[in-house]
Amino acid sequence: MTASSQSVEPFDLVIFGGTGDLAVRKLLPALFHRFLDGQIPASSRIVGIAREALDDAGYRASLREALVGICDAAKLDVFLQQVFYRPLDARKDEGWDDFAAFIGAQPEHVRVFYLSTSPELFVDICGRLGHYGLNQGKSRVVLEKPIGRDLDSANQINDAVGKVFSESQTFRIDHYLGKETVQNLLVLRFGNALFEPLWNSAHIDHVQITVAETLGVGHRGAYYDRAGALRDMVQNHMLQLLCMVAMEPPSSLAPDAVRDEKLKVLHSLKPIDESNVAQLTVRGQYRAGVAEGASVPGYPDELGNTKSNTETFVALKAEIANWRWAGVPFYLRTGKRLPDRVSEIVVTFKPVPHSIFNPDAGTLSQNRLVLRLQPDEGVKLWLTIKHPGPGGLRLRHVPLDMSFAEAFGVQQPDAYERLLLDVVRGNPTLFMRRDEVEAAWRWAGPILAAWSASGEAPRPYAAGSWGPSAAVALIERDGRTWNEDSE
Numbered sequence: 001m002t003a004s005s006q007s008v009e010p011f012d013l014v015i016f017g018g019t020g021d022l023a024v025r026k027l028l029p030a031l032f033h034r035f036l037d038g039q040i041p042a043s044s045r046i047v048g049i050a051r052e053a054l055d056d057a058g059y060r061a062s063l064r065e066a067l068v069g070i071c072d073a074a075k076l077d078v079f080l081q082q083v084f085y086r087p088l089d090a091r092k093d094e095g096w097d098d099f100a101a102f103i104g105a106q107p108e109h110v111r112v113f114y115l116s117t118s119p120e121l122f123v124d125i126c127g128r129l130g131h132y133g134l135n136q137g138k139s140r141v142v143l144e145k146p147i148g149r150d151l152d153s154a155n156q157i158n159d160a161v162g163k164v165f166s167e168s169q170t171f172r173i174d175h176y177l178g179k180e181t182v183q184n185l186l187v188l189r190f191g192n193a194l195f196e197p198l199w200n201s202a203h204i205d206h207v208q209i210t211v212a213e214t215l216g217v218g219h220r221g222a223y224y225d226r227a228g229a230l231r232d233m234v235q236n237h238m239l240q241l242l243c244m245v246a247m248e249p250p251s252s253l254a255p256d257a258v259r260d261e262k263l264k265v266l267h268s269l270k271p272i273d274e275s276n277v278a279q280l281t282v283r284g285q286y287r288a289g290v291a292e293g294a295s296v297p298g299y300p301d302e303l304g305n306t307k308s309n310t311e312t313f314v315a316l317k318a319e320i321a322n323w324r325w326a327g328v329p330f331y332l333r334t335g336k337r338l339p340d341r342v343s344e345i346v347v348t349f350k351p352v353p354h355s356i357f358n359p360d361a362g363t364l365s366q367n368r369l370v371l372r373l374q375p376d377e378g379v380k381l382w383l384t385i386k387h388p389g390p391g392g393l394r395l396r397h398v399p400l401d402m403s404f405a406e407a408f409g410v411q412q413p414d415a416y417e418r419l420l421l422d423v424v425r426g427n428p429t430l431f432m433r434r435d436e437v438e439a440a441w442r443w444a445g446p447i448l449a450a451w452s453a454s455g456e457a458p459r460p461y462a463a464g465s466w467g468p469s470a471a472v473a474l475i476e477r478d479g480r481t482w483n484e485d486s487e
């Protein structure tokens, strides 16, 4: 056990969708890592639920394949003894009595119901959890994204969940908030005297948030085509990142103190609608191209040769109408089949007001604070210094570079490791409150409506490129460029 990892109290964690991609690829490995670190008490149970007719042994065997590379088999076997499986259909009553008996009545025991299924099942699952008396004592429910596809459908889900679980029991997960760099943003901003005086429109020129993926939609085409990049990435993850950059200092890290401040940012976002959507947003869709050295098909081909109006790329310029941020653009860009898998926040400071250096010393670049969320989490602060040596004075733009893995010599924990145990601890600071989800939909909804009203198809871009050229024009029109971090 590391100094920072203390055991949590014993819990039952029930994963609906226990055989699905998210559970097998992310949730179970995260739990296994926490087990290896000694944080999961031996009396805790992890229960997978899905319709597939498996028993405990069958489920454990399938998980063994997924987890075996992580650590030696003996430890894995001990962990798997804490893992169980119950076949259930969220939409049918059969088997729920037995499941309730298996969970048992232990009002003092923490029990977490993690809904890692399609959101269409959330209402059925919560209804049955209520009907079969499973919401007892310290119960919590975790909702995976997407929570709805617009404000109305989000409200329907939240209302149905709210009939069974109170808001304080409801954990809406956004795994970006569990990333080390995002929590570090809080510490950088509010644990150092250096940044806060500069953190406003007088000193910050603009902010960029990029979430770029190299993968295409793959087998998730059916889900993705109903969503698109704005619903899948911008409405949730990217707005949450924007809030963490832009919020006022909360009075403490108490859950509502932080979430109240994020909500104010969401309420201050300037509307984007039919009147300005063409100037402030660019949507794209990838075509065939080259990704990671291999030829890849376009989005319509990946869907099965189907024409689609869904965007796989969005770039937009958001503005926050308050005293701190008036006039500071927040450029957001996300897409699939882009050249790099990278998520980062770049805060660019204003240029110095006057240069005292000869033109032949080189150009003065603006300071940038780059917060890298993936792949290699870390922080870089770009500064101008003198090139060392006795020659003429030459300016160099160099980063103060802190890769967390290098600096601390440990692999960074996956965001789910942190967040799953925060649910067990009952700490919702890094989870979205209902009013945040609603405010985010209130801002995103008119953009979707305006795109739909325009009737315009997304602009094509070649797989392996940085999206349509209009996305470059969006920022270059303002005399700025997307960060390339290559200086």
Ligand code: NAP
Pocket: 016, 017, 018, 019, 020, 021, 022, 023, 049, 050, 051, 052, 088, 089, 090, 091, 115, 116, 117, 118, 119, 121, 144, 145, 146
């Ligand atoms: P998935 O691979 O399609 O898994 C769905 C799971 O739900 C399976 O275990 C499936 O098993 C189960 N299921 C389906 N219908 C059911 C029913 N009627 N009753 C009980 N179980 C049922 O989906 P996923 O990719 O894991 O995603 C799960 C959720 O997480 C989705 O909301 C997704 O948007 C979200 N999410 C996923 C990722 C990711 O990386 N995969 C990332 C972020 C968010 P059976 O068919 O055997 O019932």
